[in-house]
Amino acid sequence: MPAPVPTPAPVPRQRDTSPAEGGPGTGSLYGQASLTLLVIEDDPAGGLTVPEILDVDGHRIRLRSARNLTEATRLLTPDVNCVLLDLALPHGATGSGSGSGSSDPVDPLAALRQVLRIAPRHAVLVLTSEEDAERAAEAVRVGAQDFLFRDELDGRLLSRAIRYAVERKRADIAQYKLAESKLRAQENARLERGLLPHPLLEGSDLRFAARYRPGRSRALLGGDFYDTVRTPDGTVHAMIGDVCGHGPDEAALGVELRIAWRALTLAGLCGDDLLATLQEVLEVERPNEEIFATLCTVDIAPDGRRAGLCLAGHPAPLISRPGRPARLLPYEDSGPALGLLPRARWPRRQVELGGSWSLMLYTDGLIEGRIGKGKERLGQDGMVEMINRHLDSGLSGEGLLEASVTEARRLNGGELTDDVAVVLLSRSEA
Template identity: 75%
Template sequence: MPVPVPQQRAEAAAEASHGADLTLLVIEDDPAGTFTVPELPAAAGTKVRIRTARNLTEAGRLLTDDVDCILLDLALPTGSETRASGAGDAAGPDGLATLQHVLRIAPGHAVLALTAQDDTALAAEAVRVGAQDYLFRDELDGRLLSRAIRYAVERKRADAAQLRLTESTLRAQENARLERGLLPTPLLEGSDLRFAARYRPGRSRALLGGDFYDTVRTPDGTVHAMIGDVCGHGPDEAALGVELRIAWRTLTLAGLCGDELLSTLQQVLEHERESEEIFATLCTVDIAPDGRRAGLCLAGHPAPLIARQGRAAHLLPYEDGGPALGLLPRARWPRRQVELGGTWSLMMYTDGLIEGRVGPVGTQRLGQDGMVAMINRQLAEGLAGEDLLEAAVAQVRELNGGELTDDVAVLLLDRDQNAVRRRPPDGERGRSVLRPRAANPAKAQRPPL
């Protein structure tokens, strides 16, 4: 239960409001005329101006924005204002009904409750209801009232700041839950491919950026994967990236592929973007059910990297790519057939991974060649799956000399033709029979940030 403020805290509050004049609105109705506001000393050059209201109606007229604190006499008779609002029906004593009415009409003002010395229960209840502090009428003097005003004002400011902080924290938590929910869950049941991904938005304290990716397996056994990048990395770009990802998944499950799919995605982009300057790059891969061949489409996006068993990693062909989505109204995106082999790893990425700076003074970019060399070194060290992606992103940040400013998304699909597989019973057809590389299966399904 709150208690009257100690002198040390009151003096600290007074120092916090140093140099700012305060206005006190006194609401009291003493028919005997025995109550008077004591003369207030000027503390540290601060003056307290006083206004007096005889009832709540008059107080409403005097309650302007420059009022800092209200001194309310709990003995004030309950008038028609509080009865009309219904506060007196459930508020208990009339003094509390009057206090609740004042708190409603002045939610941003500090309030001091004034009561008799023998009514400590009512005084404590007033603080519980919402007053910043209480004072006893018989012990009131100028010094005590001056300290109480300053303490009440500072406490109200602190309460308001704490409320804003709490609301901001709740909004941040809600946004985080929303952004996590918008990250994709790969649909790979029944496939012998293994999946891993890393995602790091460039925006500070964000979970979602303008980069996007997804992976699904269609009923014919084909595994479709894509990765894309909306120009920019703000919240609007993040929202557009989510729209494009969901549209891609829907179109893919509906049977579209290659140029037809990308042309439809461009229509979605043109209708959803805020300006004609917004574009998006995209890379799509459709892997045949046997896992040995794939179709590749590039829309202004860097070519994937492939590592085959016994061979160094290298980039897939990229000469036949088309423009980024949103640049040319009637563009075409040819689909190129590539041979994957039996055992392979395919890495798709956004340009945030290759545009970080390197060198002693950070004047050069890592580039695709630098990335390929880095990945080959890490493969030689025996890294694979999520460990490979984690090491790649960490080294790019290290070479950059700090956090990357652009969004980064990396997706890895790999296949081992020598992996032991069993033929599932008819009732279990469609389930994945390979154990994911991640120690935690849930970790392999939804990549951590």
Template identity: 70%
Template structure:
């Protein structure tokens, strides 16, 4: 705004700029983007009586006027760069009313820079400082209303507000990520194997970037009769909805297992859970379940569209368990009794690896060839021959699969290992 003479007439150093509201051409051919200022107050000095002002650098300041917050709310648009609130006009009943007006304005325009205008007296200094503490970007006095000073103040206020908003968003994103991480860690299972003479290890890596939980799920529990039940599954897809459905299926599996269900009855009930909870009729889930006898020498295998586990017996090369009796993935067919189990012997010393297809679908080199189940059998066989077991075996398997793929795998990967004997 142009400085005023004692008679209230505008001086010649700065002039009001009429005409269309657009970018102002500079001497070198560039344009200076216009700034839009919304002034709230009575403007008793008449500093904002024109629609546009131009400072000596060529920056146009477009003026919108509002007598109060009600009018200001109607004039607030996306092109408003800054708001100037006259605190003196808002403080007829005291400083608290002025601060209340400022707080209300900040709620109306949470992403817009705000300047406050005071009369410039010693009494106003404390009020101006309080306004900045409340949330204004800066404070001005009537002496600061020449276009050059005002334009600079608006630009600084806009940049400070942008930095404040960016910092707040960064903080909110960080807190949300921390909250999601805590939530996802809490949703990963804790095996219930108290009393079982078995060693347990697991690895989990979601395909989604910066996520802790994917559509893969696993669990293992020991029921009162001594049977150890192990399960691993995979919901089709990789998003948060699939991850949530995987958690629901895992929790349902644990509850049903502890309630005494097993085999085809358990799979059929899980299918009902999936059908009720999935967001789309096309969504399905694969699942592998192994029920190990109390003495640890035999087990029953149930497959619902899932890859067969890898069994390694003492002194023998690892091999895939037979999958001829496997049934369809959960959610593909309406039947609830289309799964058949198969029993196999374990013996004294053995290790059993359950996995999801993310492990075997990684590429080998630059071509289109996949690792596949046969490649996985060879890979794990070499590591077992090198004496690896437990956590070290799973870490080595994951590392080599990533190296063969030439980088991180794009699909979720879950691995679970149960071992018995020396």
């Protein structure tokens, strides 16, 4: 330990203070009455010789002192804004008596590395002698916000260093969070691309469009799911479903049901056999017995002029043809939602499509949004009317879906609380 400066003023011991609720890094800079500095040095009576430290607002900076890192860990409460570490802290001053950290004689910055481990969100200043400038610079490279020379220390210099260190640490944390947020967004985008389906329609003359909006804030996927595949015989199979609930478990179950549907469809299952098998998958994979899922499946013949329709508690699709208003397909004799009744049956209804048509499959998130400030919902009738307006204005494909979801949000007065999935298959005989 270097010789103390003449006529030193002792560092005040810890006073009873209530921790700030704002966590580390708060202080007068952020609306608190004063800053708190934790000094770590082996000889508090002879190390720091500043009689009084004031912050930028003229408030006295509160001081706490610790003789070793064990004491420092105990005193490092949330209201501490900055740590001042004496790099001349003896190797035995960890207070632990063993292990790594400042007890390592090979690493002259071992104490600093341990402080950075126990105080990752606090600003850290190091105190050293002017002859040890190289080690002070290395301390900044390791992670300290700044260094101070013991012989040049005074109240103004220290208060300014504390202020800058706290601001710099705050900026570093903000920059780290921003970088972390960008990385998470990139990972989420990759995950979303992997979870949302890619339609398998090679060789088909059908056009495909889809829109998906999860109801949960910042969620990648909700409980809604959809898929479209073309089997080797030329039949195009489309599906849309909705798992009740809005949490991550429901979203995961929706992905499992979609993947199971694709595998079973490509294996040749269709209609009631496929839905019965999907119900078995749901019963095994659902987190509790109250979870169920609605489903709509459509299998379009290779010539594109007719289709088979199965409904499991799901809203009926909407069909539009040139020169005619859009309407809902017949939905009599639909079966129950998956997971509600054991050994249920799902009748398959034959539907004539014609030569040119558009078929829209959707989840109830599109029709359950409110209209204005009252309790009235858009409903299926309101959706059909809305779609017909957009068709009359010449919209089709992606533009039709985008306009419909946007109008549903506008009528609701903001974001729709439920997940929304919409799939549009179109065929032109020409």
